[in-house]
Amino acid sequence: MATITVDGNDIQVGDDERLNVIQAADRAGVAIPFYCWHPGLSVVASCRMCLVETGMKNKDTGEISMMPKLVPACQTPAKDGTVVVTNSPKVRANQNFVQEGLLLDHPVDCPICDKAGECWLQDYYFSYGHQERRADVRPFTSRKRDLGEHVTLFVDRCVMCSRCVRFTQEVSGGSELLVIDRGSHAEIDVFPGFPLDDQMSGNVNDLCPVGALCSKDFLYQQRVWFMEPHDSVCTRCSTGCSIQLHVSQNQLYRIQPRYNPNANDWWMCDIGRFENESVRAPERLSSIEHRSADSKTGAGFSNRLWPEGLKAVHGALSEIAARTGGSTLAVVLSPFLTCEEAYLLATYAKTISADVVLALGKVPVEGADKTFKSGFTIRAERCPNRLGVEQILRHFQKSVIDWPALLKKVEAGELQGAYVSAGYPVAWIDEAEAAAFERLSLLVVHDILPSPLARKAHYVVPGVSFAEKDGSYVNHSGLIQWGEWGLTPVEGAHVDGQTFSDLLGRKGLYQAASVLKELAGIVPFFARAADGVPQAGLNLVTGTEKHPRTTALGTVTHPLPTFRSVGTAFLETEAVSRNGSNPISG
């Protein structure tokens, strides 16, 4: 064990840990301010904000010899005998001057800056800056520049930490961003004709400690202190990035990645981040619809109310199983279902009849896996939970019948009825594929968006998107992660788990956590998740995973600027006139 002294307190660090002084001080509960350092990027020590006094303690005599000059904490390894002083007048004066120097060129247009509220420059100015600005510079409007499809650069707000430049060089690998000019004229830019357009560009907006890089998607949409973060899991590919939904007034404003060393590190791709229209799409299915058999030619759909509509669905399914036998009824478990929902639906199917055919829903595949320089991968398999659903299917009927096999069964006329759960955020089935289901005498489609299949259904049951439900997903490597709901379901739709729970005849509200406990007791694959899923997930295949250390400060293991300066009590308030004419909530 190495002993490091931070501001007079000794802390022990493991020999193989290779920490720098910022991380070591963080364990001692001392915050060293920094801009340019990021645990996922290389060290440049360019911002000079983290300068501290260091020295070495002689083990035998106990004598401490200090270095005459300040050194950057991000670049100094914390080794045995290192002595760090972070609160001396010399260190304070340096932090003071760095802050003042950064603000000389800064527009101070916080009122219109999207980063205000989670800006490190703002936070540090309160903690380490001067009380008033000595420079005679009036606030001005920053110059603005387009960097790519999702990124806008406010040139004058930049503090030249070069995090974004290093990100494109080391993580995404495209090297689109660069620093042009020198000294106080230095700016971030792209080469003409080579915009920042790769599929990880959104991350530079999170990395930027100030308001220089802003997401076009979120620009001017909402102030950060109004939004409430909800930990969730991205469902757009089988990597299953840990994400946070930022929600205000029941509207999803943005999605940011959450640090998870087992899945996505600090990053996420632009598909998961920006392509979330399905969550609040106006065409979302919003009531149980029933098409009577005699009006097949016309628009014969009629709305049914929830309890009766669901009873009718149950009645129709039971009737098919009773009339033509359980093996003529198929229940399709979508890979977009959470493990809990898949378990409840499979249990329900087996209560109708033990012979009911359970199948895996269509697994959408797009191209090939796309791996970036750091190893971050966008998987070709564009669904979150194939592995989890497969495990549940194996438990209930030994083998997995996949989508092509199910289609064959339908075409061969082996089936009379089907319950197809879907929940795909994009179009997933074409007319030709859906046409095969026309021969069924009962088709129930449980989906969130209208599709060719839903138009052929006898019953349409509205489900909810990932942002509206609790539950766990098992990613490509067997990592089970817990996602929490951030939005209430669209009007008329019920949470999928509640629907299955009602179909099963269970009383009361659906609680995903208790269903997971039940599932862990029944399906051995999930046994480790019986007591809940921690933030970084549990790997059910290998049985081991990394759990990030939570320190007293919690800033260094997860250095994304997320609501750090705002109290939670403040987040609970919402600024909205409750009147009917409110333009946001309608």
Add this chain to the structure above:
Amino acid sequence: MQPDSKQIKWVDEPKLGLAGRLYLTPLIDGLSLTARHFFRTARGEGFTRQFPEERPLFGNPLIYRGVHRLNKDEQGRVKCVACFLCATACPAHCIDIIGTESPWADREKYPQSFVIDELRCIFCGMCEEACPVDAIELTSLFDLTGASREEMVFDKEKLLSVYDQTCDLEPMRSRGPAAHSGPPPGKDH
């Protein structure tokens, strides 16, 4: 402040004399005042103010907290930069703003919609305290009426029209240019 502080001057209630304890003299005092007012009003010298024909006078209309207005800059554009600070400060959550990119070259952001629910508002004045560009101000208009709830939800156009109505009587408190306009000083590249 402690109860035994030197700064507090404690005053005892004066003891009532015999006349006071009889309650007859205060009664006569009070009735005579009523009678005086009665006869003065009967002679037409009353204190009743003929509202709304006769408007009450304010000591200083600039500090009265009545209906809101949205100020305009020299070019007649809304001064607000849609920073949401008034909505943040508002304890009644009556302000609702939708910000968007401004159509003007010298301004970055402006309110696409700015709605105040005047029925929700408690007229505390926190919004004008919070405003960094002096765009929202409370006027001395106090007799706010409407036939429906919808009518009392003021949108941007209505709030700007309140400015047009009141700008002569109550000048803007800050006459300086909007804080976020003009070219960046000291930037030559």
